Amino acid sequence: MECVANARPLIKMVITWRKDGVVVSTGIRDFGRRLTISLPAVSDSGYYECEATLRSSTVPSVNAGAYLHVLDHPQFVKEPVQHISAEMEKVVDIPCQARGVPQPDIVWYKDAVVISPVKMPRYRVLVGGSLQINGLLPDDTGMFQCFARNLAGEIQTNTYLAVTSIAPNITAGPADSAVIDGMSVILHCETSGAPRPAITWQKGERVLASGSVQLPRFTLLESGSLLISPSHLSDAGTYTCMASNSRGIDEAAADLLVWARTRINTPPQDQSVIKGTKATMTCGVTHDPSVTVRYVWEKEGSVINAQSIPRIRLDPDGTLHISQTWSGD
Incomplete structure (x- = not known):
């Protein structure tokens, strides 16, 4: 930064530099006309002012100033791993956070196409820059790029997201049970799989409850279990829980004994x-x-x-x- 001033007698003129009101003593060159900052850092940003005065004189001093803004290239403070695997219908967060001056803007791309959360409501950019995808689908598989940009430059990182499907598995199937007629009974059926398995309960060949069928007294619970309320003597028999998705079918069966009420x-x-x-x-x-x-x-x-x-x-x-x-x- 240069500060060119003129006065008579010139030999008595003194130039003083200040940063944010504090006198600067380093980096002064050419009899005070030039202030040089080598390898400027963000901390060097501020308001710089030069003041020209005449020694042993009552002439008022003059000054001029300008702001210095030191920009800092974006730097990632959190990046995703190179490969991410996630199950269908789950939620996944892809991390990406950066710092810089000014604070970098984060822009996400999928397969080289910019992601617009307005057009893709299942995609959401979180505070800080990470990308959250809700209800994963097979089409979400692909290359995701995170760009961090500010006035000083641009950097990018990427990861490959693989959306996986898993065959259904009945983790806790029904157990043989007994109930008094007129009472309620629950036959348990807990499952895992991706996408989430559809549950169907059958007694013999008769479908009792599923996503589209529900007979009176038979209720398919959110957990996949079957509620029978109230039970009848005719409900005695073998019940089968069937879990199915695009990857296959798993099933488990149990016997229900209904005692006649005394x-x-x-x-x-x-x-x-x-x-x-x-x-x-x-x-x-x-x-x-x-x-x-x-x-x-x-x-x-x-x-x-x-x-x-x-x-x-x-x-x-x-x-x-x-x-x-x-x-x-």
Whole structure:
């Protein structure tokens, strides 16, 4: 930077340089006319001013100044690896961050075509410059380039993104289960794969629930599991979970046992008997054949122990016999 001033007598003229108001003492050449900055750095940016004064004189000094802006080439502080693999339908972040003065602009290209998030809503440039792609598709496979540009220059880095598909795999299949009719039961089916496998539940050849089919009482849950609510006796059988995508099919099966609910279908009836005669009270029950039923009779909230009272007999079918009745009965 040069500062050419004139005065009389010239020998008494002194030129002083300042940067942002602070006197500069290095880099002064040619009797103060020239300020030279070798290998300028960003820290050298600022307002430079030269002031011309006459020694031992009351003549006012004169000054002039200008701003110096030191630009810095872009430099990457975060770059992607050369090859990235990601599964279909997943989200991937491709890192790219740069620094420089002024702060570089980040521009992304895919296969040499500039990426426009407006036209491609699944693509989003994050704060800092990284590229995020949501819901990966096979067409997202390709070469991605990140350019960092400012007034000082331009740099670029690139990576190859490979979108992979994976055959379905049932990671947690259904287990043999038992349920009482009228209750709810869940048959589990957790899967992995890319793209995300479609789940279909079948009983025999009959489709119960899928992405497009849902019969009453059968609900396909978000996890892929099957909810049966309420269960019926006719629901007993073998259930198959089938997971499928473009790469293949995986399936797993389990048996569901539905127990008949125990019900009192012939309850005891109010009755009157003559003192000293016999009273018979029935307790007819329907139940699942695999279940053993135990009959317990109570009188006014207290359990009757038939084995300890000779007058009382309890039949295997639940019928209660009371002989030699009296008013205390």
